[in-house]
Amino acid sequence: MRYLYYPGCSLKCSGKGYEESLIPSFQALDVQLDELPDWNCCGATAYMSVDQDAALSLALRNLALAQRHGEAGDHPVDLIAPCAGCYLALHKAQHFVAEHAEAAAPALERLARAGLGTGATVRVRHPLDVLVEDVGLARVHARVTQPLGGMRVACYYGCQLVRPYAVFDDPDRPSTMDRLMAALGADPVEWPLRTRCCGGTLTGTIPQVGVRLSELLLQEAARRGAAAVATACPLCQFNLDCNPRHAADGGGHRPLPVLYFTQLLGLAFGIPRRRLGLERLLVPLRSAAAVAAGGPHD
Numbered sequence: 001m002r003y004l005y006y007p008g009c010s011l012k013c014s015g016k017g018y019e020e021s022l023i024p025s026f027q028a029l030d031v032q033l034d035e036l037p038d039w040n041c042c043g044a045t046a047y048m049s050v051d052q053d054a055a056l057s058l059a060l061r062n063l064a065l066a067q068r069h070g071e072a073g074d075h076p077v078d079l080i081a082p083c084a085g086c087y088l089a090l091h092k093a094q095h096f097v098a099e100h101a102e103a104a105a106p107a108l109e110r111l112a113r114a115g116l117g118t119g120a121t122v123r124v125r126h127p128l129d130v131l132v133e134d135v136g137l138a139r140v141h142a143r144v145t146q147p148l149g150g151m152r153v154a155c156y157y158g159c160q161l162v163r164p165y166a167v168f169d170d171p172d173r174p175s176t177m178d179r180l181m182a183a184l185g186a187d188p189v190e191w192p193l194r195t196r197c198c199g200g201t202l203t204g205t206i207p208q209v210g211v212r213l214s215e216l217l218l219q220e221a222a223r224r225g226a227a228a229v230a231t232a233c234p235l236c237q238f239n240l241d242c243n244p245r246h247a248a249d250g251g252g253h254r255p256l257p258v259l260y261f262t263q264l265l266g267l268a269f270g271i272p273r274r275r276l277g278l279e280r281l282l283v284p285l286r287s288a289a290a291v292a293a294g295g296p297h298d
Contacts, residue, residue: 001134003125004066004079005033008086009041015083015234017277021262022082022127024276028143028269029135033080036066042081042089046201057107059093063119064111070122078123080130082262084160084233090124091165126161127262128176128232129168137183145270147185153264154189154226155181156217158236159197171195177230177261184268191224193217198236214239218256228285230261241282257285 011019026033043058063079070077081087097104097118108118131140155177163171174195178188198217199210218240221229231237240258259281266276278285 001030002032002034003130004036004069004077006036006039006042006062006066006079006081006086006090008039008081008083010083010085010234014238015260017280018082018234018237018260018262020275020277021260021266021271024271025262025265025269026127028266028271029131029139031130031135036062036069036079038065042083042086043093044085044089048092052103053106055089056093056096056104057110059089060097060107060111060119061114061116063090063093063122063124064116065119066122067117067119076121076123078125078130080125080127082127082232084126084158085235087124087126088160088165091167094120094122094124095165124167126168126232128161128180131180131265132176133168137179140180140265141183144184144268146268148181148264148268149185151186151264152189152225152227153181153186154191154221154224154229155194155261156198156221156229156231156236156240157194158231158233159195159200161232162195177232180261181230181264184264186264189221189224189226191220191226193220198233198239200235200239203239210239211243214243218243218258222254222256226256228264229256229258230264231258232261255283257281257283259285 007019023033039062041058042062043055047055066077066079081090097108097120111117157174157177162169162174169176172195181188196217197213199213202210202213218229229240231240237258237260259278263276263278
């Protein structure tokens, strides 16, 4: 299997552990990711309310580049966008063009002058979608060499991955990450906050609100007996991992490791910890890693 891969800004800097674990884990499944040449920022989600035309142009350029790449081959192109914010921004751009043709016209004319198309034929995919629908959980399970040993994991999807565009999962009760964790030998925790907002950019603008929102998530995950929180969004991972007051448990504070689902995927595949970016976690994956791998990796 071979896919075009759009890393987005976060996976090259603050969310580097996501990319570091994604690529070797997919390689272990014989899935090749080819990075989109000359990609740019997706425009993120906030910019649509600041400069709609600029945000749309940024997202559409990536889609147009992917479309051109697909036209050079012999099959339609699937573009994998691991970051939940990028994934949403690219989908939003496609929907905006389809639903608001007049407003999108300036951006499309700009692309046309650069010799680029609309990107309408590109299918934006998420790694969870690919793992469950294309690779298949049976194949994932067969690749596991170091099962996660019943590690209790709270799968956190965040508010951008399955809403408003529920492309591959249920918008209210998503399950793809839970099913993936079960295939790795983990015990997914049943909890009601899997799509609740982590605070997003409020942690940098209204900290008392943003920090409180992420704190509530950590507290509930700990209350449900989770040993770790798995996420698919660099901003969610940052907010939860860096929360100054981690979940309270029995009157004390028990910090919970917050990591990318791809890092747990890599651990279950026996990939050394140093190749999965686990040293980047503020709250180390100690006891959970021991459960996952039967002891520390070198």
